[in-house]
Amino acid sequence: MSSLVIRDLHATVDGQEILRGLTLEVEKGKVHAIMGPNGSGKSTLSKVIGGHPDYTVTSGEVLLDGENILGMEPDERARKGVFLAFQYPMEIPGVSNANFLRAALQARLPEGEQLEATEYYARLYQKMDMLEMPRAFTARSVNEGFSGGEKKRNEILQMAMLEPSYAILDETDSGLDIDALRIVSAGVNTLRGPSLGILLITHYQRLLNYIQPDIVHVMVQGRIVRTGGPELALQLEEEGYDFIREEIEQDKNAAALSTASV
């Protein structure tokens, strides 16, 4: 039961099918990585799980610890424990990071209960230290004028503060130089543990040198075409996505055959 299960998920955006029967299970305590070429639907997957209004699920289900979350509002899903680290975090002018996080945490408390300010700041500062973020950061507007690295660090900080059960990190390594990548990865690794399932979405293998996955999936044309251990990522790194292509063709043929036999 303690897992995020995605079963035969089909989803469209602007009428075009991007996810075409994707099946995947992320257990708590495990780190899964999804790799795939551009346009394979990786980012769509994260948006669909998060409940982005532009994406329409046409069939399949997403079960969070057994409960279907499709149909829930994005914020409800978030409060249930799904966290999305965005590839391009939004800027929210005029809203300070401290107030933003505070509002997000307050939304998770039972009605009538108030967030304890001292405790909140103590925790916030501790997490910020971990991510090597200066104190002045709390007063700045969310992501406004942040460098690429600062934005990604901010995503990880929010993840640390909100303590999700499942985190989906969408191309978290994009836009990061080597130092920033090290800090962000260290942050993620600290949060790793038995109560958190992580789904890393990435195009490049380099992130996986810093965050070791337990399981690696390859996604092509909206579905998982291959699953293996960390060695699969290395194979992809060396041989590129070409060696998977054959399997894609086979996959297509098989699909055609199965359709024909129905």
Next chain:
Amino acid sequence: MSTAVLDQVRTILAGAFGSRLTGALPDDSSRPRWYREMQAAAWEAFEALPVPSRRDETWRFSSLKHVSTDPYSAPQELDQSARNRLLLRSAGLAATAGRMVFANDQLLAQDTHGDSLRQKGVIWKPLGQAASEHDELFRKYFMREEARLGGRKFAALHKAWVSNGTFLYIPRGVEIDLPVEAFHWLEGDNGSCFPHTLVIAEEMSKVTLLDHFESSDQHAAGMACGVNDLWLGAGAKVTYVCTQNWSRKTLAVQINNTVVGRDAAAVALNLNQGGAYVRGESVSYLRGPGGRSDMLSLSIADGQQEVDQRTLQIHEVPNTSSDLLYKNALDGHARTIFAGLIRVDHGAHKTDAYQKVRNLLLSDDCEANSAPGLEIEADDVRCTHGATSGQVDAEELFYLQSRGIPTKIALQLIVLGFLDEVLQRLPDPNLQSHLRSLVEGRFSRE
């Protein structure tokens, strides 16, 4: 309308449109009957319409004392020597696809550079001829959109008196690579002219048109009341440039409507150098998704000149864009007025609209008025406007001086640099350099 009524109108004309006006409607007999009736009706409209008042928002800031049409008489015939003289002075672009020269609304010359335009199906004719020979097309587009920015009375006057100008029809898919050019001269004292430009660019066609307006005598008074309308079908691309150097005693009104269809792109630029009171009214209708209109203007005003420009960018459908950049350099006792409005209609989402006016004030007695406006009724839009008024940056001037450049030249360089941003927005480098030389020419005359 009966001939009797037409005669009556002619009599009224003789009396009412300035006491100095004599004679009949221009080129009367050669025009189709519907054309003459249209003119008679326009004259009645002109008479019925109220004289502009400053209480009217569209005439706010204007010096209305300049606006009277009374002192001017109808366009006068030119003798052969004047015709030859003006033809010689009509030097424009080095390479064109065709050229027409008008003076006091009479056609002096038309160079077609062979038959290539006609072979492609392009109709490029003097307006009067087009009205007779292509009346269906003509009537479909001629002054179809009304003057919305205060100039209805002038539009009616133009319609009552217009006899010539450029009629340019480009069929579907035809591209004219070189610009088409027209000259409009105003000759004689207290004379008038009513130049008209009508461009109909069908789907996926492309053309560049350049109008030159000039007084033959920089000391003669006169009135120019022109209209230029641009119609862009789907995917069409039209570049229109209008340069004017009317005399310092000219009342000049130019009314423009540009209608932009789906995925079409219009670029229009006005260069104002002359005139006593120059009024420009320019409207872009963004009528098809993907349409874009660039509205550009640069004005150099000094002495007692007043340049009064009113603009409207109307976004009627989603996914359109417009970008306006007007720059004014003011010296002496010059006044400029810029009043522009971006209007985004209800439902016209994904509109991108910009409007920027910049005034460079070079003397203590010049005055710049700016009224950039927005009316937005759709929420998913990006609209900004800005207006700045300032002087030459002292540090910038000092830097040039410190390199040994005399103050006067340094100032000219700075003003040219200020204006050049507008020219750079033109797609054609040849046009850019032609206009640049006109602007530089003005300074070297001083």
Next chain:
Amino acid sequence: MPTETVSQLEIDRSVGDFSYPEQHQYDAGVGLSHDTVDYIANVKGEEDWIREFRHKALDTFYAKAMPTSWASEDLKAIDFDKIRYYLANGQRPTRSWEDVPDDVKRTFERLGIPEQERKFLAGVEAQFDSEAVYSNIKKAVGDQGVIFVGSTEGLREHPEIFRKWFGKVIPTGDNKFSALNSAVFSGGSFIYVPPGVKVKHPLQAYFRINAENFGQFERTLIIADEGSELMYMEGCTAPKFETATLHSAVVELVAMKGAKIQYVTVQNWSANVFNLVTKRGIAHEEAEIKWIDCNIGSRLTMKYPGVVLKGRKARGEVISIALSNNGQHQDTGAKMIHAADETTSNIISKSISIGKGRSTYRGLVHVPKHLKGCKNNTECDALLINHESRTDTYPAITVRGTGNVVQHEASVSQVSAEQIFYMQQRGLSEGQAMSLSVNGFVNDLVRQFPMEYSVELKRLIDLEMEDSVG
């Protein structure tokens, strides 16, 4: 939207939406005539010059056209013959809440006024319909020579100061509504701060309309003498009646050399009030006038606070926040008239249009000939929340000669769907996300309000936003 927020919304919206039965000793009746003017002058026992001033103003009002050529047609809905122009129970306010009649006292207690006075104010005036019922200034402040009374009292007790400045900043004929106010004005504050006196805590006035079909026409005159400083705050509410109510004030400020005046307004009239107000200040040499103006309520507000920068190095500022919801039109802005060298002015306007609400900015910046070193900066930002929201911007800027820098910028934006999704992904509801975005949009301006007001403002914005989602 969860149902509990709806009910909470209704409860909160009703803070000002209550009224008590009317018991007026003085009533000028319905409609407007020279008799109305005489009635008011008689009741107040006014001198001839002021009576004459009123009659002349009424003629000006009759002569002037409605400004519908440039302003909203909605003005035509005002029926001047159906309005009551003067309602009061006496012309002398008490100095103690104890002596305020029970109903009226309960009104102000429900609005939290006496409590605020104890907490952070240097003085309070409370106006109920046409007259101030309570007016008090802390002893320490009064001892410094600061005068803070109702305008009726100011005219009676301090004619030498009052008459010198009255109607000098805003002439009767400035506009149709300033003329109307000049004819029938009653109530409002009169403040004089002696040279060098810096009033630490704000002085506050609270304007309350209790009666239906009523017009409130307060007149405020504030004079800050050389080097003095003061902050004045005003709030206003009215119950939501079936018929339209008219509020048409005239506020004149005079900042003498080196003086500073801050004038803060949080306008929360009910959505049937026509709020047509003329506000202007004169800033002498090195003086500073700052209008902080927030418009949340009313059906139609037309208000463009202005500063005439009369002395060298004078500074003027307008900070404006407008929030327009369904059925509302906030037509606000600013006027800056530069009349001396090295004067600076600053205008920041932010408006939010929700539902079918409409926000309009009108600005006027004037830098006449032969001035040097003048600066104006104007920023107008509009936020549109729904598809049917509307915003307009109409600035007018005139600059003559070299040596001055004037710039104006405006933008229109929306709360982006991506931004809302991002916040929802962090667990906030759509309404909360919307509120955060909107509060973020006005945050830099809200911070300029006194603490107590900025908290109130944020709460009001939250309430308005809860309703906007969907």
